[in-house]
Amino acid sequence: MKELLIxxxxxxxxxxxxxxxxxxxxxxxxxxxxxGLIGVSTADWGRNEVPFAAYGGMLTFxxxxxxxxxxxxxxxVFWIILAGDYYAASTSKRTxxxxxxxxxxxxxxxxxxxxNLVMLFLGVEILSIxxxxxxxxxxxxxxxxxxxxxxxxxxxxxxxxLLFGISLxxxxxxxxxxxxxxxxxxxxxxxxxxxxxxxxxxxxFTFKISVAPxxxxxxxxxxxxxxxxxxxxxxxxxxxxxxxxxxxxxxxLQPLPTAYITAMVLxxxxxxxxxxxxxxxxxNAKRMLAxxxxxxxxxxxxxxxxASTTPPVYLMYYTLTxxxxxxxxxxxxxxxxxxxxxxxxxxxxxxxxxxxxxxAVSMTIALLSMAGIPPLSGxxxxxxxxxxxxxxxxxxxxxxxxxxxxxGAVYYLKLIAHIFTPIENAGRIMISDSMRRTFIVLxxxxxxxxxxxxxxxxx
Numbered sequence: 304m305k306e307l308l309i310x311x312x313x314x315x316x317x318x319x320x321x322x323x324x325x326x327x328x329x330x331x332x333x334x335x336x337x338x339g340l341i342g343v344s345t346a347d348w349g350r351n352e353v354p355f356a357a358y359g360g361m362l363t364f365x366x367x368x369x370x371x372x373x374x375x376x377x378x379x380v381f382w383i384i385l386a387g388d389y390y391a392a393s394t395s396k397r398t399x400x401x402x403x404x405x406x407x408x409x410x411x412x413x414x415x416x417x418x419n420l421v422m423l424f425l426g427v428e429i430l431s432i433x434x435x436x437x438x439x440x441x442x443x444x445x446x447x448x449x450x451x452x453x454x455x456x457x458x459x460x461x462x463x464x465l466l467f468g469i470s471l472x473x474x475x476x477x478x479x480x481x482x483x484x485x486x487x488x489x490x491x492x493x494x495x496x497x498x499x500x501x502x503x504x505x506x507x508f509t510f511k512i513s514v515a516p517x518x519x520x521x522x523x524x525x526x527x528x529x530x531x532x533x534x535x536x537x538x539x540x541x542x543x544x545x546x547x548x549x550x551x552x553x554x555x556l557q558p559l560p561t562a563y564i565t566a567m568v569l570x571x572x573x574x575x576x577x578x579x580x581x582x583x584x585x586x587n588a589k590r591m592l593a594x595x596x597x598x599x600x601x602x603x604x605x606x607x608x609x610a611s612t613t614p615p616v617y618l619m620y621y622t623l624t625x626x627x628x629x630x631x632x633x634x635x636x637x638x639x640x641x642x643x644x645x646x647x648x649x650x651x652x653x654x655x656x657x658x659x660x661x662x663a664v665s666m667t668i669a670l671l672s673m674a675g676i677p678p679l680s681g682x683x684x685x686x687x688x689x690x691x692x693x694x695x696x697x698x699x700x701x702x703x704x705x706x707x708x709x710x711g712a713v714y715y716l717k718l719i720a721h722i723f724t725p726i727e728n729a730g731r732i733m734i735s736d737s738m739r740r741t742f743i744v745l746x747x748x749x750x751x752x753x754x755x756x757x758x759x760x761x762x
Contacts, residue, residue, distance in 0.1 A: 304352060304354035304362070304364070305343050305347070306340060306343060306344055306347070306364060306369070306372050306412055306416075307354075307362070307409060307412050307413065307416075309336065309339060309340045309343060310336075310340060310376075310405060310408050310409050310412055311406075311409050313332070313333060313336040313337070313340075313405050314402045314405035314406045314409070315402075316332060316336070317329055317332065317333060317398050317401050317402045317405060318398065318402050320332065320398065321398035321399075321402075326397065326398060329397065329398050329401060330383060330384075330387050330401075333379075333383050333401060333405070334380055334383055334384065337376045337377075337379050337380045337383070338376075338380065340372065340376045341373050341376045341377060344369045344372045344373045344376070345369075345373065347364060347369055348366060348369055349366060350364070351363060351364070351365045351366075352364045359419075359480075360418070361417065361418055361419035361421065361422040361480075362413070362416045362417060362418060362419075362422060363416060363418045364416050365416075367415070367550075367615050368412075368415040368416035370615075370616070370619050371411075371415035371542070371543075371546045371619060371622075372411075372412050372415055372416075374542065374619060374622055374623050374626070375408060375411045375412070375415075375539050375542065375543065376408075377623075378538050378539050378542070378623075378626045378627070378630065379404070379405075379408060379539065381627075381630055381741060381744075381745060382404070382531070382534060382535055382538070382539070382630065383401065383404075384737055384738070384741045385531070385534075385630065385634045385738055385741055386400075386401075386531040386534075386634075387737065388734070388735050388737075388738055389529070389530075389531050389637060389641075390531075396440075400437065400440060400532075403433040403434075403436055403437055404433070404437070404535060406429070406433050407429070407430055407431075407432075407433040407434055407437075407535075407539075407540070408539065409429050409430075410425075410426045410427065410428070410429030410430025410431070410543065411426075411430055411539055411540070411542070411543035411546070412426075413425060413426030413429060413430075414426040414427065414430060414543045414544070414546050414547035414550075415543065415546040415547070415550070417481075417547070417550065418480065418481050418482065419479045419480055419481065420469045420472065420473065420479040420480075420481070420484075421469075421479050423469070423547060423551065424462075424465065424466055424469055426543075426547060427462060427465065427507075427511065427544075427547065428462060430540060430543055430544075431458050431462065431511075431540075434454070434532070434535075434536060434540060435451055435454055435455040435458060436451070437451075437528070437529075437532045437535070438450045438451040438454045438455075438524060438527070438528040438532055438536075439451020439452065439455075439528075440528075440529060440532065441528075441529045444527075444529075446526065446527035447527050447528060447529060448527075449523070449527050450523065450524045450525075450526070450527025450528045451527075451528070453520055453523055453524055453527075454520065454524045454528075457510070457520045458510075458511075458520075460510075461506070461507050461510035461511060461517075462507065464503050464506050464507045464510075465503065465504055465506075465507025465508070466507075467500075467503050468499075468500045468501065468502070468503030468504035468505075468506070468507060469500070469504065470500070471496050471497070471499050471500030471503065472484070472497060472500035472501060472504065473500075474496055474500070475494050475496040475497035475500060476497065481550070481551070481554070481555035482555075484555045484556065485554065485555045485556075485557070488555075488556065488557070488558070493560055498560070501556055501563070502563075504551065505552070505563065505566070505567075508544065508547070508548045508551075508552075509570060509604075511544040511548075512541060512544045512545055512548065512600045512603070512604065513541070513596070513597050513600050514570050514571070514574040514597065514600045514601055514604055515570060515573040515574040515577050515578070515597070515601075516570075516573065518574065518577070518578070518597045518600075521593055521596065521597055522581075522590050522593040522594060522597075524536075525537065525589065525590070525592070525593035525596070526587065526589050526590045526593060530589065530633055530634070530636055530637035530640065530647075531633075531634070531637060533589065533593075533633055534629065534630055534633035534634060534637075537592075537593075537596045537629045537633065538625075538626035538629050538630055539626070541596070541600065541622075542622040542626060545603050545606075545607075545618060545622060546618075546622075548607055549606065549607060549610060549615055549618055552607050552610060553606075553607055553610025553611075553613075553615070554610070557610070557611055558611065559611075564608060567604060567607060567608050568608060568697055568700055570601075570604065571601045571602075571604050571605055571608070571700060571703075572699075572700055572703050574597060574598065574600065574601030574604070575598055575601045575602075575703055575704060575707040576703065576707060577597075578594045578595070578597035578598035578601065578707075579594070579598050579707040579710040579711050579714075580710065581594045582594035582595055582598065582711070582714050583710060583713060583714050585649075585714070586648055586649055586650075587647060587648055587649070588636050588639075588647050588648065588649050588651070588652065588718060589633075589636050589640075589647045591649070591714060591718070592629070592632055592633060592636065595673060595711065595714075595715075596629065598707065598711060599621075599625050599673070602621070602684075602685060602688045602704065603618065603621055603622070603625075603688075605688040605689075605691060605692055605700075605704075606618040606621070606688065606691065608692070608695065608697070609691040609692065609694070609695050612691070612694065612695070613691050617687045617688075617691070620680075620683070620684060620687065620752075620756065621684040621687070621688070623680075623752065624672065624680035624681055624683075624684045624749070624752055625673070625681070625684065627669075627672075627680075627745050627748050627749055627752070628668075628669040628670075628672040628673050628680075628681060628749060629669070629673070630745060631665050631666065631668075631669040631742060631745050631746065631749075632666060632669045632670065632673070634738075634742075635662045635665065635666040635669075635742075638659075638662060638732060638734060638738075639651050639652060639655065639662075639732065642730075642732050649717070649718055649721055650721065652666075652718060652721040652722050653721050653722075653724045653726045654724060654725060654726035655721075655722045655732075656722055656723050657725070657726075658730060658731055658732045659731065659732040659733075659734065661734070661739050661742055661743065662732065662734065662742060663722050663723070664746065665742040665743070665745065665746045666718075666719075666722060667719050667722060668746045668749055668750075669745075669746070669749065670715040670716075670718060670719055671715065671719075672749045673711070673715060674708070674711055674712040674715040674716070675708050675711075675712075676712070677753065678750065678753045678754070679749050679750060679753055680749050680750070680752035680753045680756070681749070682753065683752075683753055683756045685704070685708060688704070689701055689704055689705070692704065
């Protein structure tokens with residue numbers, strides 16, 4: 304419970320600092336608060352705290368919830384530092400944006416710790432509603448307004464489907480509690496009402512994680528939203544949605560009906576094929592990364608398929624490694640576009656190695672990690688998915704994963720080729736010392752996570 308209180312009070316503190324005209328204190332307070340959240344989560348490891356247990360406690364901060372909270376807080380620290388340059392310190396807009404991000408992260412914590420379908424829905428809405436505002440936060444940009452409207456409309460529709468599914472599940476089981484649902488399914492029998500309810504919840508979640516055929520909103524929303532917000536959506540928001548989905552479909556609803564496994568296998572295959580082929584023809588770097596994110600969502604869905612035998616630590620590893628690489632990629636796009644009149648096309652990256660060596664090397668490492676090239680952590684993240692698919696004898700899906708990863712490497716290498724293409728009279732791109740150091744740390748982290756993967760067995 305302390306974790307949820309810290310992140311909530313941190314958002315309120317940011318708004319208070321704005322009222323008191325102490326805006327320069329906002330970033331240090333947030334960073335220290337998130338580091339404190341990591342420290343508290345580490346201290347609570349193994350305690351399995353159940354807040355308000357006497358009243359039926361609908362949250363459990365077990366090791367899985369605490370690990371996801373640590374990952375979200377760590378990514379949040381990097382996001383705050385990198386976004387600090389984008390949002391001017393002298394304006395109240397920065398405090399509003401940062402406060403909304405922190406309140407959204409409350410939903411991420413709830414999604415990692417819920418043990419009741421009511422808290423699941425609250426977590427999804429707390430996570431999503433601030434992001435609707437954040438996507439449209441650049442009010443003078445038509446694409447940002449369009450992004451916010453599309454995300455709000457389609458997100459509300461997905462939430463309605465999810466809520467309807469929760470209602471049907473309650474009607475079939477007679478309880479919102481995950482443990483009660485799990486006990487009800489011990490024999491593996493799904494009544495028609497429960498089948499319909501869980502199917503609707505699956506549809507609601509697949510929208511949130513943007514896998515085909517419910518991915519159509521993501522490219523437009525990602526491209527139109529301010530780039531720092533896109534980075535937040537692609538990392539923490541997506542990771543939180545997967546944390547919530549794993550807790551429901553990987554635990555409470557086990558064993559899943561064969562039809563659900565088949566449906567998810569088809570969704571993974573369709574997602575990988577559509578996303579990578581679409582990314583291959585993109586000329587806009589931000590939109591290409593959006594389709595790349597959809598492709599990675601397809602890989603991560605593989606952990607849900609194999610959840611009966613796969614511990615959540617591998618999903619956590621993928622969430623962290625993809626989050627780190629994606630954070631670098633989107634913020635490099637933001638810096639390149641900012642210096643070139645909002646041009647975020649692939650051609651805008653020509654000569655980046657001379658214009659900003661740190662950003663060029665960091666972007667290259669991030670793209671190679673997302674492509675799954677060793678010795679970068681993205682390779683092991685994909686390796687864990689593929690080995691689990693082999694263990695579950697989904698060989699056709701394994702072949703699709705390997706082939707689409709090869710296609711993905713093509714468009715990643717195309718962007719890298721532009722980065723190292725020499726151009727005449729290339730002007731320097733200046734970035735702050737804090738951003739430069741953060742890019743270096745994230746790049747090193749991508750390499751360190753590869754060699755630290757062996758520790759997953761002892762977590």
